[in-house]
Amino acid sequence: MEAIARIRSFNRTVTHQIGALEERFLGRDRSLGASRLLFEIGANGVEVRQLRARLNLDSGYTSRLLRALEAEGLIRTGRSSGDGRVRCVTLTRAGRKELAVLNRRSDQAAASLLSRLPEAQRPAFVSAMGVVERLLLASAVRLRVENPRGRGAQYCLQCYFAELAARFETGFDPARSIPTAPTHFTPPQGFFVVAMLNGESVGCGALRCRPDYGEIKRMWVAPASRGLGIGKRILQRLETLARKRRVSLLRLETNKALTEAQALYRSSGYHEVRPFNDEPYAHHWFEKAL
Amino acid sequence: MEAIARIRSFNRTVTHQIGALEERFLGRDRSLGASRLLFEIGANGVEVRQLRARLNLDSGYTSRLLRALEAEGLIRTGRSSGDGRVRCVTLTRAGRKELAVLNRRSDQAAASLLSRLPEAQRPAFVSAMGVVERLLLASAVRLRVENPRGRGAQYCLQCYFAELAARFETGFDPARSIPTAPTHFTPPQGFFVVAMLNGESVGCGALRCRPDYGEIKRMWVAPASRGLGIGKRILQRLETLARKRRVSLLRLETNKALTEAQALYRSSGYHEVRPFNDEPYAHHWFEKAL
DNA sequence: ATTAATCTCTGACTAATGTCAGATACATGG
DNA sequence: CCATGTATCTGACATTAGTCAGAGATTAAT
Incomplete structure (x- = not known):
């Protein structure tokens, strides 16, 4: 197959399969957007600015998602030490617990994907994923x-x-x-x-x-x-x-x-x-x- | 990196990068859902049933999307020859034209992805994509x-x-x-x-x-x-x-x-x-x- | 000190996506 | 013909996602 066609086919297959997988495991009680935000905040916290940049979100939208997570008691926001305009988000104890749940589910999703392949093909699968990811990132720099x-x-x-x-x-x-x-x-x-x-x-x-x-x-x-x-x-x-x-x-x-x-x-x-x-x-x- | 972590990282990177790419090229004037539907209908037409199965859509939602495309004059629906309950969707002349536009854009998206990589890395990229896609599909059977x-x-x-x-x-x-x-x-x-x-x-x-x-x-x-x-x-x-x-x-x-x-x-x-x-x-x- | 820029937040929207309960038409098996 | 099941459509919702303009606080530039 020609390169362009291969890439297009890859895009469709991957978004479809991975999307379905994520939904099945993550899309339980919280919106996918909010889950992603929790992932991105991570155990160590981040600046709101960084969140927006990484996920490419509108500032108003980000703020609203953060308010929702705050109302759930999962995050805490505070001023950045360096710059008073910047806000820092960190997980509360409940937030860390919730992140752990998400991480576990995400691990399960990955494991279930792997488990459906015969053992012999797994190394090839994982290493090809590594190549694709690396080059995809490289192309985005x-x-x-x-x-x-x-x-x-x-x-x-x-x-x-x-x-x-x-x-x-x-x-x-x-x-x-x-x-x-x-x-x-x-x-x-x-x-x-x-x-x-x-x-x-x-x-x-x-x-x-x-x-x-x-x-x-x-x-x-x-x-x-x-x-x-x-x-x-x-x-x-x-x-x-x-x-x-x-x-x-x-x-x-x-x-x-x-x-x-x-x-x-x-x-x-x-x-x-x-x-x-x-x-x-x-x-x-x-x-x-x- | 361990296999599970690699898969998770792959999922995040790929959905993010590919999603951004699709949006930039396809998400111009029509919703992404409608575009995907047009793709799936294709030049030869399909049964509505198949559309729903492939894209895993609710029947009401599918119907609404189809009505919208019909109102735009891009598709025509008719009875299936075999089973009177089943509806067949085919593209009108305008629909085929629109699909051609989408295909061109999708090709451009793929080409732009490729063009950002040094020539030497392209074959590895494309073949790794092939491996991932193949095994991803295999795991979904x-x-x-x-x-x-x-x-x-x-x-x-x-x-x-x-x-x-x-x-x-x-x-x-x-x-x-x-x-x-x-x-x-x-x-x-x-x-x-x-x-x-x-x-x-x-x-x-x-x-x-x-x-x-x-x-x-x-x-x-x-x-x-x-x-x-x-x-x-x-x-x-x-x-x-x-x-x-x-x-x-x-x-x-x-x-x-x-x-x-x-x-x-x-x-x-x-x-x-x-x-x-x-x-x-x-x-x-x-x-x-x- | 003043002006301009940055970061975040809120309110007011819109569009997209998804769900659910019928209604209708048709098909299948007895 | 009847009961049952299937495919589709419609209306009524609910949620998610995303946009935009402006306000308030703070910082950077001059």
């Missing part, structure tokens, strides 16, 4: 050049630095690193690329155009979104931007703990060179001629 | 022992004989074949198994318990549902029924044109034997000890 002071960028940078602090043997203190200002990543001196998936920022990367070379910095991908090729796409986008600015040499440095990053750089045509700066957190220096 | 005079059984038999007539070199005339009555396939003398998928009959098979052996007959699977392992499952079910009735030998005969059937029998442990009857349409005779 969008890259955008953004202001490094913007919310998406700031969120990524915060996660990035937190990860460095956690993964570097020595911890990480931005003050000890070579100083960088947001303006270095603002056109035309540089660029800050953010990867978006379903309304959320899931990765970033930056290019700083110095007089004699371009510098790649701030490469980061959210742990939950790794393996989708987002890092590679960000890097390629930065390289394209560099070429447009007539940069002929790209350089970057990295810490020995960031092994995936090193693999990415090598597979993207970067090769290791002698240290070209005295970044105290760096163990490896790479460059690539454009 | 249900076998049931039914009355051979029932609607599902009669439908399958009709298709079965039509296929024999088309595929046999000599054509097929039931009167020339060894006569068989429905009672031969009615418990306890025999069994008639029907495979159901989404409310439709997509395959059948029968067992006739003779004094000294059991006979497998009427093995058929709808062309659109082949490759899902339905034939094998029907055969296994018939064997289980035979064992329960203490049948120790199973026999069957088949025409040389039905090569898939022969492959199925061989792979299920049947081996070819000398003719044990004088069925004029048979070229190969098989048996299996239970």
Whole structure:
């Protein structure tokens, strides 16, 4: 079958079968929309803003669904610590109990699907699902050049630095690193690329155009979104931007703990060179001629 | 990731991504429900009954959707030729035009999904989709022992004989074949198994318990549902029924044109034997000890 | 300090989806 | 012919989903 026809057929079959399955197991006493909201809130709570972004809901509608859950005593809403406009939703004890019920039912649904297949076919089924999901997500990722002071960028940078602090043997203190200002990543001196998936920022990367070379910095991908090729796409986008600015040499440095990053750089045509700066957190220096 | 978690994650991702895609391309001027109905009616028309079964809709709701499409001048309803209670829906010229538009949009949606992936990953994506769809469908198939005079059984038999007539070199005339009555396939003398998928009959098979052996007959699977392992499952079910009735030998005969059937029998442990009857349409005779 | 933008909430809607109890017409088996 | 069952349709509802405009609180930008 031709690719387009296969995809269309897949779409129809999957939405039909999975939809029926979900309804049978989840659509008991609460509307599916409310159930989804409970799932998305999860055990740790989220900002209402995030809920809306992830599920792509209207703000009024979201609010109404939340009020309903609140009336049921399943959630509690409070101010976000950082920004007084933003509201945070967390589950109450009853809410956590209800989520556990939903999770159990959802597990049952998945198990019942699996149980209807002969054992021999299950591994193929599950791994094909993995492939489809991964590539479907990858196809939904969008890259955008953004202001490094913007919310998406700031969120990524915060996660990035937190990860460095956690993964570097020595911890990480931005003050000890070579100083960088947001303006270095603002056109035309540089660029800050953010990867978006379903309304959320899931990765970033930056290019700083110095007089004699371009510098790649701030490469980061959210742990939950790794393996989708987002890092590679960000890097390629930065390289394209560099070429447009007539940069002929790209350089970057990295810490020995960031092994995936090193693999990415090598597979993207970067090769290791002698240290070209005295970044105290760096163990490896790479460059690539454009 | 564990299988259950993978399936749950797949379900959420896929419904979300595919749902968004469909809405963006199809949900323009008509409700998604009505669009799906148009798709399902298709160029050749269907019985209202079938529509309801396939989409699992309430009869009142279906009727209302059909009235709306009729008011738009997209469909025409008429009596079924066979059964006066049943209504047949066909597209008008305008309806066919509208379906073409929907098909084009649906193609675009699929193409846009594909286009967002690097070329190298597309074959893997499409083939994984094929695997998931196939196994999802396979898992939704249900076998049931039914009355051979029932609607599902009669439908399958009709298709079965039509296929024999088309595929046999000599054509097929039931009167020339060894006569068989429905009672031969009615418990306890025999069994008639029907495979159901989404409310439709997509395959059948029968067992006739003779004094000294059991006979497998009427093995058929709808062309659109082949490759899902339905034939094998029907055969296994018939064997289980035979064992329960203490049948120790199973026999069957088949025409040389039905090569898939022969492959199925061989792979299920049947081996070819000398003719044990004088069925004029048979070229190969098989048996299996239970 | 003022203005503009952001986030959430409420009220007022509309459309879509789904359910249920008859009513009607036809079919089937005795 | 009659009893029973099936397929469809209609009217009357109920729920879910979604939209839109504006208000109030807060933050960011100038």
